[in-house]
Amino acid sequence: MAPVLSVSDLSVRFHLHESTVTAVNGLSFTLDAGETLAVVGESGSGKSQAFMSLMGLLAKNGTATGEAMLGDVNLLALGNSALNQYRGRDIAMIFQDPMTSLNPALRIKQQLAEVLVRHKGQDQRTAERNALEMLERVGIPEPAKRAEAYPHQMSGGMRQRVMIAMALLCQPRILIADEPTTALDVTVQAQMLDLFKNLTNDFGTALVLITHDLGVVAGIADRMMVMYGGRCVEKGPTDNLFYDPRHPYTLGLLHSTPHVAKRAQRLDPIQGLPPSLEHLPQGCAFHPRCAFRFERCFVERPPLLPVEDVREKACWYQGELSYEEVA
Amino acid sequence: MQASVKNTRDEDLIKVEDLSKYFSIGGGLFTKPLQLKALQDISFTVKRGETLGIVGESGCGKSTLGRCILQLLTPERGRVLWMGQDIAALPAEEMRKHRKDLQIIFQDPLASLNPRMTVGEIIADPLRSLMPQLKAKERRDRVIRTMEAVGLLPEMINRYPHEFSGGQAQRIGIARALITEPKLIVCDEPVSALDVSIQAQILNLLADLKDQFGLTLIFISHNLSVVRHVSDRIMVLYLGRIVELAEGDDLYDDPKHPYTRALLTAVPVPDPKRARQRTIDGLVGEIPSPINQPSGCTFRTRCRYALPICAQQRPPLESTGTRMVACHRWQELELQSGA
Numbered sequence: 194m195a196p197v198l199s200v201s202d203l204s205v206r207f208h209l210h211e212s213t214v215t216a217v218n219g220l221s222f223t224l225d226a227g228e229t230l231a232v233v234g235e236s237g238s239g240k241s242q243a244f245m246s247l248m249g250l251l252a253k254n255g256t257a258t259g260e261a262m263l264g265d266v267n268l269l270a271l272g273n274s275a276l277n278q279y280r281g282r283d284i285a286m287i288f289q290d291p292m293t294s295l296n297p298a299l300r301i302k303q304q305l306a307e308v309l310v311r312h313k314g315q316d317q318r319t320a321e322r323n324a325l326e327m328l329e330r331v332g333i334p335e336p337a338k339r340a341e342a343y344p345h346q347m348s349g350g351m352r353q354r355v356m357i358a359m360a361l362l363c364q365p366r367i368l369i370a371d372e373p374t375t376a377l378d379v380t381v382q383a384q385m386l387d388l389f390k391n392l393t394n395d396f397g398t399a400l401v402l403i404t405h406d407l408g409v410v411a412g413i414a415d416r417m418m419v420m421y422g423g424r425c426v427e428k429g430p431t432d433n434l435f436y437d438p439r440h441p442y443t444l445g446l447l448h449s450t451p452h453v454a455k456r457a458q459r460l461d462p463i464q465g466l467p468p469s470l471e472h473l474p475q476g477c478a479f480h481p482r483c484a485f486r487f488e489r490c491f492v493e494r495p496p497l498l499p500v501e502d503v504r505e506k507a508c509w510y511q512g513e514l515s516y517e518e519v520a
Numbered sequence: 521m522q523a524s525v526k527n528t529r530d531e532d533l534i535k536v537e538d539l540s541k542y543f544s545i546g547g548g549l550f551t552k553p554l555q556l557k558a559l560q561d562i563s564f565t566v567k568r569g570e571t572l573g574i575v576g577e578s579g580c581g582k583s584t585l586g587r588c589i590l591q592l593l594t595p596e597r598g599r600v601l602w603m604g605q606d607i608a609a610l611p612a613e614e615m616r617k618h619r620k621d622l623q624i625i626f627q628d629p630l631a632s633l634n635p636r637m638t639v640g641e642i643i644a645d646p647l648r649s650l651m652p653q654l655k656a657k658e659r660r661d662r663v664i665r666t667m668e669a670v671g672l673l674p675e676m677i678n679r680y681p682h683e684f685s686g687g688q689a690q691r692i693g694i695a696r697a698l699i700t701e702p703k704l705i706v707c708d709e710p711v712s713a714l715d716v717s718i719q720a721q722i723l724n725l726l727a728d729l730k731d732q733f734g735l736t737l738i739f740i741s742h743n744l745s746v747v748r749h750v751s752d753r754i755m756v757l758y759l760g761r762i763v764e765l766a767e768g769d770d771l772y773d774d775p776k777h778p779y780t781r782a783l784l785t786a787v788p789v790p791d792p793k794r795a796r797q798r799t800i801d802g803l804v805g806e807i808p809s810p811i812n813q814p815s816g817c818t819f820r821t822r823c824r825y826a827l828p829i830c831a832q833q834r835p836p837l838e839s840t841g842t843r844m845v846a847c848h849r850w851q852e853l854e855l856q857s858g859a
Contacts, residue, residue, distance in 0.1 A: 235715035350806050378577040378742060380803040383786035387802070405716055408745070408788025412795040432792050449720035451749040453772065453787045459727065462720030466685055
């Protein structure tokens with residue numbers, strides 16, 4: 194089956210006063226129907242900007258190059274009005290902060306119905322009825338009552354459900370969720386992740402989950418893509434990357450994450466800070482923080498190459514990755 | 521750091537007795553303000569040298585509790601004893617002497633630093649009011665020593681906060697808390713705003729500083745994995761009340777309160793196979809409004825084990841050995857570890 198989205202050589206650049214910053218550099222990946230792809234990285238890794246560019250939501254000084262094929266349409270080649278045919282209908286995005294993403298002056302049902310009126314040409318009455326159904330579908334109690342509310346009258350969890358409902362109204366083929374549960378309490382987060390799982394199963398929606406939380410990734414993602422300094426450094430099935438990471442940065446992230454079931458004496462953090470995109474290190478961008486680096490890493494950037502059948506990594510080091518080895 | 525001799529026999533650094541804190545919301549010329557009961561009947565102790573974790577969902581009162589302990593908020597009822605002494609009852613001048621023993625670290629490191637002060641001024645600031653007897657030279661020496669202790673380079677002393685990343689800014693916040701050589705630091709979500717790799721660095725730093733300076737920590741967070749990692753004992757708050765308080769391992773291996781168990785099962789674990797196997801004790805709905813709390817046990821509206829009695833009577837906080845739990849049914853329920 195052909196993938197629903199196929200991105201190749203995506204780069205995102207921001208033009209500043211006297212320089213250009215490359216936030217995403219040569220990113221390629223595919224997305225299958227019904228699968229969940231987790232995009233993992235720290236702030237400044239380019240994980241959000243890569244997907245903002247697909248939605249045509251880059252800041253004014255940003256440009257995207259490369260190809261992002263949704264079927265036989267290259268999203269990156271479309272202007273704003275052409276993009277509007279696909280945004281919200283085939284590909285939808287939800288953000289971390291549901292409060293700032295909703296219009297505070299409109300009732301919930303108006304915001305939801307607008308999507309259907311616009312994209313599906315439904316009349317107001319039908320659109321509102323469908324909106325109510327979707328609110329119920331995402332687990333909002335008393336949807337008829339809630340639909341009359343304004344965003345500020347709802348809790349964070351409820352607002353995020355409204356956002357998800359809005360994103361799903363047109364049953365998009367792709368849902369991009371940028372840190373969708375970061376602002377929520379754990380019990381609500383668990384409900385939300387459950388909801389995502391059902392949606393990918395029931396509607397066959399492909400889910401892109403942008404997150405820094407490896408706990409969330411472990412529970413929901415089929416595959417993951419780890420980003421650092423604007424590039425993908427490791428990609429593959431979730432289990433493989435968790436139990437047998439091949440890139441030192443993936444290993445470092447796993448060792449930095451506290452586990453609720455274990456009381457380790459100390460975490461093994463990655464030393465140093467994530468790099469500034471304006472001054473990316475020579476060679477491998479991760480080498481200043483890497484415990485496994487050697488001469489080649491300082492001068493030559495490792496390309497993303499296949500390891501085994503299903504996974505890829507960008508690292509020169511070929512030995513076994515374990516902290517005992519280097520200690 | 522030397523422990524003062526007269527207090528070494530007294531194990532409890534802090535004793536909180538029946539503390540309640542209410543906030544008034546709204547109200548106008550003709551309308552009565554609503555009362556938000558942020559904390560009710562909170563009693564616990566913190567031993568010298570331990571780390572007490574406080575967890576709960578947003579709005580459960582965990583930050584309010586931290587601020588009441590530091591006397592940044594005045595409680596409606598109850599008192600906070602600091603080494604056996606009620607410091608709120610002391611005259612202002614006496615209280616100031618104790619202020620330097622109690623410090624706080626905030627969640628948003630950049631927002632909690634004055635953008636117009638240099639790092640050196642920020643870190644030295646508590647000394648001006650709390651230890652005014654220090655001379656400029658002594659003050660500067662102390663700042664540099666403290667910067668080194670938290671992993672900041674002394675040559676950064678004249679820089680401004682905006683030149684620092686989130687992790688470094690949090691180190692500045694920690695240095696500012698440490699400079700008065702406190703005995704207790706309340707850490708209010710100190711790593712929530714940080715990247716994963718930086719979060720681990722700051723957690724390790726706090727652990728090192730705790731050993732090095734003999735600190736006692738109160739660690740407030742909504743992240744149960746982080747709290748588990750740093751805490752000796754853990755308190756679980758729900759709608760302003762303690763529902764369970766126990767040693768870290770006991771709480772995680774054998775939760776007695778249904779809310780504790782639900783929280784534990786909801787925590788995402790960074791282990792795909794485990795994540796697939798475990799059953800999440802799905803709590804229905806969200807935390808009720810603290811203005812309009814349910815009768816009886818406030819957790820009953822989300823509790824799958826609730827009985828009629830739970831709506832009628834509030835369960836008392838019962839002590840059993842090292843554990844405290846407030847549930848009518850804790851003895852009969854067989855809850856498994858969620859993690």
